[in-house]
Amino acid sequence: MSKNAWRPTASIKALRQRAALLAQIRTFFSQRGVLETEVPVLSQRATSDPHIESISTQCSGETAYLATSPELGLKRLLAAGLGDCYYLGKAFRQGESGGRHNPEFSMLEWYRCGWDDRQLMAEVTELLSAILATDQVQSLSYRELFLRELQLDPHSASNAELVSCVAREMELSFTPRERNECLDLLMSHRLEASMNEGITLIYDFPAEQAALAKVLNDQQGTPVARRFEAYAGGLELANGYWELTDSKEQLRRFEKDLAYRRDHLRPLQPFDERLVSALAEGMPDCAGVALGVDRLLMLAAGYDSIDKVIAFPFSRA
Amino acid sequence: MASYSTNEFKGGLKVMLDGDPCSIVENEFVKPGKGQAFSRVKLRNLKTGRVWERTFRSGESLEAADVMDREMEYLYNDGEFYHFMEPESFEQHQASTDAVGDAAKWLKEQDICTITLYNGSPLAVTPPNHVILEITDTDPGLRGDTAQGGTKPATLATGAVVKVPLFLEIGETIKVDTRTAEYLGRAKED
Numbered sequence: 001m002s003k004n005a006w007r008p009t010a011s012i013k014a015l016r017q018r019a020a021l022l023a024q025i026r027t028f029f030s031q032r033g034v035l036e037t038e039v040p041v042l043s044q045r046a047t048s049d050p051h052i053e054s055i056s057t058q059c060s061g062e063t064a065y066l067a068t069s070p071e072l073g074l075k076r077l078l079a080a081g082l083g084d085c086y087y088l089g090k091a092f093r094q095g096e097s098g099g100r101h102n103p104e105f106s107m108l109e110w111y112r113c114g115w116d117d118r119q120l121m122a123e124v125t126e127l128l129s130a131i132l133a134t135d136q137v138q139s140l141s142y143r144e145l146f147l148r149e150l151q152l153d154p155h156s157a158s159n160a161e162l163v164s165c166v167a168r169e170m171e172l173s174f175t176p177r178e179r180n181e182c183l184d185l186l187m188s189h190r191l192e193a194s195m196n197e198g199i200t201l202i203y204d205f206p207a208e209q210a211a212l213a214k215v216l217n218d219q220q221g222t223p224v225a226r227r228f229e230a231y232a233g234g235l236e237l238a239n240g241y242w243e244l245t246d247s248k249e250q251l252r253r254f255e256k257d258l259a260y261r262r263d264h265l266r267p268l269q270p271f272d273e274r275l276v277s278a279l280a281e282g283m284p285d286c287a288g289v290a291l292g293v294d295r296l297l298m299l300a301a302g303y304d305s306i307d308k309v310i311a312f313p314f315s316r317a
Numbered sequence: 318m319a320s321y322s323t324n325e326f327k328g329g330l331k332v333m334l335d336g337d338p339c340s341i342v343e344n345e346f347v348k349p350g351k352g353q354a355f356s357r358v359k360l361r362n363l364k365t366g367r368v369w370e371r372t373f374r375s376g377e378s379l380e381a382a383d384v385m386d387r388e389m390e391y392l393y394n395d396g397e398f399y400h401f402m403e404p405e406s407f408e409q410h411q412a413s414t415d416a417v418g419d420a421a422k423w424l425k426e427q428d429i430c431t432i433t434l435y436n437g438s439p440l441a442v443t444p445p446n447h448v449i450l451e452i453t454d455t456d457p458g459l460r461g462d463t464a465q466g467g468t469k470p471a472t473l474a475t476g477a478v479v480k481v482p483l484f485l486e487i488g489e490t491i492k493v494d495t496r497t498a499e500y501l502g503r504a505k506e507d
Binding site for chain 2: 049051095096097098099101170171172173174180181183185187188189209211227229236239290
C-alpha cells in the first residue's frame with residue numbers, strides 16, 4: 001500500500017467545484033418546479049440491460065443489487081402520480097473502470113410528464129449550456145451523423161457493409177457478430193471523436209437500440225428509437241428517451257434482454273416485474289434522461305480524468 | 318503461461334499479440350452508455366518498437382509474454398554482438414545489433430543498462446537515463462562565452478552527437494540524458 005493511498009485523488013478545489021455544481025443543478029430544477037426525490041440504491045431487483053452489470057451483495061439473507069440507475073424507482077413513482085421529478089445521487093455498475101468510468105458514480109436523472117424526447121432535448125441543452133458556459137450546440141440524427149462522417153446509412157446498410165466499414169476504420173482482435181456491435185464500435189471509436197468542442201445531441205437511434213424508448217417511424221418511414229444522447233467535446237454525458245409506457249411491450253423488452261443475456265452467457269438476474277405492473281396501471285406519457293454528473297464536472301472544470309473529480313475512486317475507496 | 322483479461326491490462330504489462338511480445342502502453346475502457354464495452358489498447362511491439370492500436374471485447378484475454386527486464390553491466394562489443402553481465406550471478410548475455418538498436422550510441426563499458434529478455438534472450442537494450450561521456454570532437458571553445466545561449470554539435474566517445482554550449486572543449490566529460498540527447502552539464506570531477 002503506497003504511503004499516499006489515504007489521500008483523495010481529487011483536489012480540494014475540485015471538491016468545492018463539485019459542491020457548486022450540485023447546488024447549480026438543484027437550483028435549475030427547483031426554479032422549474034421539478035421535485036427532487038430519492039429511490040432505493042439497494043434493491044431486490046437487478047437491471048436487465050444486456051450491456052450493464054449490477055453489483056450484487058447480501059441483505060437479510062437474500063441477494064440484493066446496487067441500482068445501476070434510479071430509472072425503475074422513478075418510473076414507479078411517476079405511475080403513482082408524483083409528477084415531474086429528479087434523482088441526484090449514486091449509481092453503481094460492475095466492471096466499469098477507466099479514465100471516464102468509476103464503478104460508483106453520480107447520476108442525475110429526471111422526468112417530464114407530457115413531454116416528448118425533442119422537448120427534453122431542449123431542456124438538456126439549456127442545462128448543459130448553462131453549466132458548460134457554451135452556446136455552441138449541434139443537433140443531428142444518428143443517421144445524419146453516420147452519413148456525414150462515414151457516408152453510410154446505419155438503418156439501411158447491410159451487415160457486410162457495416163463489417164467492412166469497421167474494418168476500414170480500426171483494428172480489432174475479433175470479428176464483429178452483430179449490427180449493434182459494429183454501430184457501437186463506429187460510434188465510440190470514430191464518431192465521438194468527430195464531434196466538436198460544444199454540445200452535440202444525437203437522436204433517433206436504430207430501433208434495435210431502443211432500450212426503454214418508444215419506437216416510431218421517422219419522416220423517411222424507418223422505425224427509429226425515440227432516444228437521444230448528449231455529448232460535449234465528444235464525451236458522452238446523457239441518454240434520454242421518450243419513454244415506453246406500454247406494459248406488454250415493456251415485458252417483451254425485458255424478456256428479450258434476458259434472452260440476449262442467456263445467449264451471451266451473461267449473468268441472469270431478476271428484473272423488476274413491479275415496473276411492468278406500474279406501467280399496466282398507467283404511467284403518464286413522459287420523457288426522461290440520465291446524465292453522468294462526474295463527467296459533467298470534468299468538462300465544466302477542465303479535468304482530464306474522472307479520478308480528478310471523485311475524492312475516493314474505487315481504487316482508494 | 319498465464320494470461321491476462323482486458324480488465325487486468327495496464328501500462329507496462331507484457332503480452333503476446335500476433336506471435337510477437339508486446340508491452341501495453343495504454344488501455345482505455347470504452348463503453349457507450351447503452352452499448353457494448355470494449356478495451357481500446359495501445360501496445361508497443363517489443364521486437365520492432367512499433368506501436369499498434371487494437372480493440373478487444375471486454376473480457377477477452379491475451380497470453381502473457383515471457384519478457385522481463387534485468388539490470389546488467391555492459392562489458393564490450395566483439396564486432397558482432399554486445400556482451401552484458403548480470404552483476405550478481407555474473408551470468409553473461411549477448412545481444413544482437415538489432416536488439417541494441419539506437420542504444421548503441423550511448424553504451425559505455427561498465428554502465429548499468431536495462432536488458433529486456435524474451436524467452437531468456439536479449440530483445441531490447443535501454444541505456445541508463447543519464448550517462449557521463451567524454452567529448453572526442455567539437456569546434457574549438459569560445460572563451461568567456463559562458464553566459465550566452467548558443468550551442469554547437471559535439472561527438473562523444475560512444476559516437477553519439479549532442480548539442481553542447483559553445484565553451485566546452487575536446488576532452489571534457491559531460492552528463493547527457495539518453496532519452497532526449499540533452500546536455501545536462503559538465504560531469505563533476507570525482
